[in-house]
Amino acid sequence: MCAGSTVFGRCLGVAFRRRAPVWFDLQPASGFGPLSSPPGDRDRYTMVELGLPLGPPAEGGAGRAATRHLHDSYILGELLGRGATSTVYKCLFKGKRECACKILKKSALDRRRVDNELPDLRELRHPNMVEIRDVFETADELTLVLELAEGAELLERIAERGFYSEQTAARAVRQILGALQCLHSRGHAHRALRPEKLVFASEAEEAPLKLLAVGLGVNHLLPTAPPYCAPEANKGEGAGPASDMWSLGVVAYILLCGFEPFASENGGSSSGQPGQGEPTEPLGHHALHFPGPWWDEVSDSAKDLVTQLLQVDPASRPTAEECLQHPWVRGDTPRTQHMDATVRSLREFNARRKFRAATQAVVATQRLVSPEKRLSRVLGPLGPPSPQEEAPAAPAAPPSVHDDKRGRC
Numbered sequence: 314m315c316a317g318s319t320v321f322g323r324c325l326g327v328a329f330r331r332r333a334p335v336w337f338d339l340q341p342a343s344g345f346g347p348l349s350s351p352p353g354d355r356d357r358y359t360m361v362e363l364g365l366p367l368g369p370p371a372e373g374g375a376g377r378a379a380t381r382h383l384h385d386s387y388i389l390g391e392l393l394g395r396g397a398t399s400t401v402y403k404c405l406f407k408g409k410r411e412c413a414c415k416i417l418k419k420s421a422l423d424r425r426r427v428d429n430e431l432p433d434l435r436e437l438r439h440p441n442m443v444e445i446r447d448v449f450e451t452a453d454e455l456t457l458v459l460e461l462a463e464g465a466e467l468l469e470r471i472a473e474r475g476f477y478s479e480q481t482a483a484r485a486v487r488q489i490l491g492a493l494q495c496l497h498s499r500g501h502a503h504r505a506l507r508p509e510k511l512v513f514a515s516e517a518e519e520a521p522l523k524l525l526a527v528g529l530g531v532n533h534l535l536p537t538a539p540p541y542c543a544p545e546a547n548k549g550e551g552a553g554p555a556s557d558m559w560s561l562g563v564v565a566y567i568l569l570c571g572f573e574p575f576a577s578e579n580g581g582s583s584s585g586q587p588g589q590g591e592p593t594e595p596l597g598h599h600a601l602h603f604p605g606p607w608w609d610e611v612s613d614s615a616k617d618l619v620t621q622l623l624q625v626d627p628a629s630r631p632t633a634e635e636c637l638q639h640p641w642v643r644g645d646t647p648r649t650q651h652m653d654a655t656v657r658s659l660r661e662f663n664a665r666r667k668f669r670a671a672t673q674a675v676v677a678t679q680r681l682v683s684p685e686k687r688l689s690r691v692l693g694p695l696g697p698p699s700p701q702e703e704a705p706a707a708p709a710a711p712p713s714v715h716d717d718k719r720g721r722c
């Protein structure tokens with residue numbers, strides 16, 4: 314459970330998505346350890362009806378928004394994961410509905426994007442995108458209450474299950490394209506598409522694949538996540554819908570062979586597969602390769618789609634709408650044979666990815682602990698870390714009325 318978890322336990326929370334629900338009441342008086350709100354403004358989250366008509370001013374408030382409290386409606390639960398700009402917890406709405414609560418540091422956010430895009434993003438409804446159900450804000454944090462995606466990540470599921478063919482890959486690509494088409498048609502880009510953002514709604518066999526929330530961080534304008542980051546974003550020219558199509562090309566490439574499409578600095582992995590190290594230049598000086606034997610059994614139609622998506626010139630890439638008409642995506646041309654070598658490569662790829670995520674989580678958690686406390690841990694047992702020192706930011710917030718027809722794509 315989170316209250317008693319060690320640093321490593323938390324890191325496992327990121328890497329392996331622990332599921333046993335342990336609920337923590339966030340009432341300020343409850344006195345729970347790491348997840349309790351520290352005194353101050355954290356338990357006084359102010360609802361910000363971004364772009365929507367606002368209610369009467371809060372008593373004694375600056376005017377626009379009514380003050381609501383998280384513990385009026387939500388109970389915070391287990392840690393679901395830590396990302397580049399956020400910490401995500403499970404939460405329970407009014408004792409009934411489970412949601413995800415994503416807490417973002419405002420200092421890491423692109424404020425212009427939050428103001429311009431979030432009001433519309435929270436209206437979007439698409440079966441392959443997690444809904445934004447509510448938004449709360451304090452002086453230094455923004456909290457998004459999201460639809461909970463309870464299944465495994467896409468690559469995890471493929472690695473765990475027995476049979477895997479191009480048809481399965483095409484179905485996943487089709488669902489991602491549906492979500493992207495919805496976003497792009499409303500003038501938004503995701504800007505952070507990568508395998509970690511693709512999670513099934515549940516463990517059910519037919520559960521839809523969900524694209525996790527759109528990135529709102531300042532870093533989403535910069536090349537933070539190679540190789541998924543498009544060349545134009547890498548050059549600092551910004552990222553738009555066409556950049557998402559590049560990222561999808563990288564994801565599709567990985568789905569078809571189990572490794573990344575770029576040459577590595579260290580020349581590859583022990584298995585001899587190319588593209589297994591840190592990517593260097595995304596196709597800057599290289600033609601796209603489909604090396605054998607890994608690509609020998611992959612259909613020409615699949616290679617055609619990947620080639621179109623991984624065009625260096627963003628204007629040459631097809632749109633999401635155009636891709637949805639591609640015969641491979643429509644299900645006409647994907648092969649039906651089991652791709653055993655790809656599954657084995659994907660297992661390796663996944664293991665490396667999780668190890669990296671776990672290492673990063675430990676580093677991120679260490680940053681939350683004061684240097685004095687770190688030193689005291691090294692020098693001797695001066696007592697366990699205080700909840701406040703180890704605790705990530707905890708939110709507060711209320712519910713909203715959901716009209717499922719609003720913003721449906």
Ligand SMILES: Nc1ncnc2c1ncn2[C@@H]1O[C@H](COP(=O)(O)OP(=O)(O)OP(=O)(O)O)[C@@H](O)[C@H]1O
Nearest residue numbers: 394395396397398399401413459460461462505528
């Ligand atoms: N709606 C959700 N349901 C279940 N788990 C979620 C949800 N949103 C996020 N998570 C978990 O939290 C982790 C971090 O989330 P996310 O990738 O959105 O954070 P981030 O990297 O900070 O995002 P951003 O792209 O906004 O910077 C995910 O890998 C996932 O495990």
